[in-house]
Amino acid sequence: MYTHEVTLRVRYGETDKMGFVYYGVYAQYYEVGRVELLRSLGISYKSIEENGFELPVLNFNINYKKPAHYDDKLTLKTSLKEMPTSKIIFFYECFNNNNQLINSGEISLVFVNKATKKPCRAPEIITRRLSSFL
Amino acid sequence: MYTHEVTLRVRYGETDKMGFVYYGVYAQYYEVGRVELLRSLGISYKSIEENGFELPVLNFNINYKKPAHYDDKLTLKTSLKEMPTSKIIFFYECFNNNNQLINSGEISLVFVNKATKKPCRAPEIITRRLSSFL
């Protein structure tokens, strides 16, 4: 397993009238988690796209246990458990200031060749960098 | 089963650099779907909150089949299949202009007493209005 941790400060506009982080905002947080996990491996998601890949989301599943509030400093742990094929699955756990798990989830994405719009294998840079961990 | 349909026009700011609706935006669309389903039953979600309930999301699960694009007019079908208890589960199917299913999902929410912060039964107005359908 390869895990990477980021911290995220809740922005005012990310809260809703209940005073909680709006449930849809975690899609953005989880995206930050996977981009920074890749960056920690020396891989820029931006350059993956520039090299002819797209990475649309296939499935997003999230379980909410506790709310987050304005100005909370959240810790998001993002993990890869299996070597990506044409699919890559990120697992998430999000913790609040008190180290309580507030939500968890997973997101599957598929590598697509930008030119042909067909699914394709994960770029070799990703599998190579992950090979010592998975 | 009780089903309600809304149409949603994709806004520019809802797209991302792939040219697709950002995957997290559907959380907002699905929220519009359930609010309008309730309105079609004569129930204002706003007044549910004003009557002392909160309705946080427990689980959000969505499968993406095709992307949506800027200015698309999407049709979102929201359904209730079972009478809500303290939990209510909405089922979703989202279609594009060509009547192709572009994503589907479900969202579970829990009724919470605003004062005690404890889960509680669905407000009677909801179960009464649904009783002829479910």
Added chain:
Amino acid sequence: MYTHEVTLRVRYGETDKMGFVYYGVYAQYYEVGRVELLRSLGISYKSIEENGFELPVLNFNINYKKPAHYDDKLTLKTSLKEMPTSKIIFFYECFNNNNQLINSGEISLVFVNKATKKPCRAPEIITRRLSSFL
């Protein structure tokens, strides 16, 4: 002057912990306003882009007079007062359910040739359609 009116229902995720529509959300509402103004003239903003134009925003200025709340049905009046050149300026007035002005503003955008990335004249379809009004 050419004016077009749209109604917008405030979404839950558009509110913040003050219980008001977050001040940045009006950028999206104003964008809907100008897109629907163009549509009312028989012009699709999407097709403008497809015909080789981009229309980035130069200036956005908004004065907030009153807050909007969840589920409010807002009326947004968007106006053009002058024939667009390479610049186009939209004027806005946003009203709540009680017909109170809650904010007003203006947005300047510039027509850019997508290929050269240089400013260019407004597409002829826009000036032609507006010629009976301005």
Added chain:
Amino acid sequence: MYTHEVTLRVRYGETDKMGFVYYGVYAQYYEVGRVELLRSLGISYKSIEENGFELPVLNFNINYKKPAHYDDKLTLKTSLKEMPTSKIIFFYECFNNNNQLINSGEISLVFVNKATKKPCRAPEIITRRLSSFL
């Protein structure tokens, strides 16, 4: 003048189909700028609200000079030039990776007593902390 600098990494969902940061997203960035300016003075915006104040936006004005792109690391400089009264005005300059000014603007907010909903003076903690700078 008191100035504070933050860096912001552009998120995928903050881009639009032009490939740029959506013009409305800067409202969130500017909000981060002012919250972190206050934090640099030892003031938590959250505690201001908890002490009975609200701080709605009166005016937001922004000039866009260049676009920002996905994954850019932006530097946002937020400044106070005058001691706040019941109004507080933040000035902004946003720079890209190459230290080019990409946009600038200002935001006026008003201190409101949460109980009476009337404008009121800036909390004493703010004027005291700023007194050596302004």
